[in-house]
Amino acid sequence: MLRVYLDQNKWIDLARAATGHSSGARYVDALNAARAAAAAGTASFPLDMFRxxxxxxxxxxxxxxxxxxxxxxxxxxxxxxxxxxxxxxxVDGALKVRYGRPGQPRQVEVFGVGARHVTKEGVTWPELDESKLRAAAGDIPERHYPEIQKIYTRLIEEQVLRAGPEVVRAAGLNPDTRHIDQQYVDYENMIGSEIRARGLAGDMIDLAVRASDLGDIRTAVTEALNRVGLTWEEFLEDLGPGGVVGFMDDLPIRYVTNVMRSAKLRQAEQKWELNDFNDILALPVAAVYCDVVVTEAQWEHRLTQGKIEARYGTKVLRSVADLADILAASPN
Structure with missing residues (x-):
């Protein structure tokens, strides 16, 4: 099964094609190809938290x-x-390569079904009460109840995806994440200022970006080190400055994250935008674990520069219109 990840604006392109919008006309062939592939089970179009x-x-x-x-x-x-x-x-996989342990690195199910998978059961809803259903419609044959449960779950899942800002507010949450996005922009601008103040260039920028990222994931790395009998301090001493880039690049998602960050931090004239935060969190997972990623031009360019296709076999596109040919070429 070909796994295809679409950035938000690419879903919008397909929605315009589906609703007959004039700006969606050039994406109709891609939409038809995607519909056929999804129906046949030859392609999957997974959603993540950010969609x-x-x-x-x-x-x-x-x-x-x-x-x-x-x-x-x-x-x-x-x-x-x-x-x-x-x-x-x-992290376990990278430590296994470096130290030969842990003996059994942790595994994770990257792909699953529904909001419960993507949130690790963080989103829940009441289960279908079969006793009440039986009381209200006692003539339904018992063999139909598993299918009714599936229909109930599917309908709830659809409503979770359709929920708008008013539903989020009613749940006591703030749908406006601009303050969080701004914190990320401020952080990257601070890193960029440090790079320019120190006159860093070339490989030194890569080291600075990877070092800042290692600090960001310190909690997860420390927890993994504890499992193999090492402390954070011992790890840093063994790693040394020259080993930081190598270790961080052994973490596939972090490699892609830092390819994106390094490319943008090298170009001070290109400002960080609020929506870059979601892109930096979402695209690296897709670039590593999906077969095709369709995203905006700036990230397609940077992921191509980072040789993502050669490293992970992922085809990166900038137009959803190109999906028609990709899906047609995919084996059934």
């Missing part, structure tokens, strides 16, 4: 549901884990 979040931010109900309709149809509720939940397994 739920960005779709839910759309205040216009019709627009939000147009996008959700296509997501529901093509994804078939296939979902993809967050990078933070995959990280422990990747």
């Amino acid at each position: 739920y979040a960005e779709t839910g931010k759309r205040a216009n109900e019709r627009s939000r549901n147009d996008v959700a309709d296509v997501m529901i149809e093509l994804s078939r509720q296939h979902t993809m884990a967050l990078g933070r939940d995959i990280l422990p397994a990747e």
Whole structure:
């Protein structure tokens, strides 16, 4: 099965094609090819946490549901884990390469079904009460109840994806994440300022970016080190400055993350934007674990520069229109 990850604006392109919008005309062939592949089970279009979040931010109900309709149809509720939940397994793998332990690195299910998978059961809802259903419709044959349970779950899952800002507020949450996004922009701007103040260039920028990222994932690395009998201090001493880049690049998702960060930090004229935060969190997982990633031009360029296809076998595209040929060439 070919796993295809679509960035938010690419889902919007397909939604426009599905609703007959004039700007979606050039994507109709891709939409038809994607529908055929999803129906045949030859391609999967997994959603991640950020597709739920960005779709839910759309205040216009019709627009939000147009996008959700296509997501529901093509994804078939296939979902993809967050990078933070995959990280422990990747750290174990890198330690195994370096130290020969742990003997059994942790494993993770990257792909699953529904919001419960992507949130590690963080999103829950009441189970179908079969006793009440039987009382209300006692003539339903027992053999039909498993299918009724599936229908109930599917409908709830659809409503989770369709939920807009008003539903999020009613649940006591703040749908506006701009303050979090701004904190990330400020952090990257601080790193960029340090790089320029120190006059870093070339490999030294790579080292600075990887070193800052190692600090960011210290908790996860320390926990993994404890499992193999090493302390953080012992690890840093063994690693040395020259080993930081190598170790961080042995963590697939972090490698892609830092390819993206390094490329942008090298170009001070390109400012960090609020939506870059979601891209930095979402695209690396897809770039490592999916077969095809369709994203905006700046990230397609940077992922191509980082030789992501050669490293992980992932095809990176900038237009969803190109999916038609990719899906047609995929073996059934």
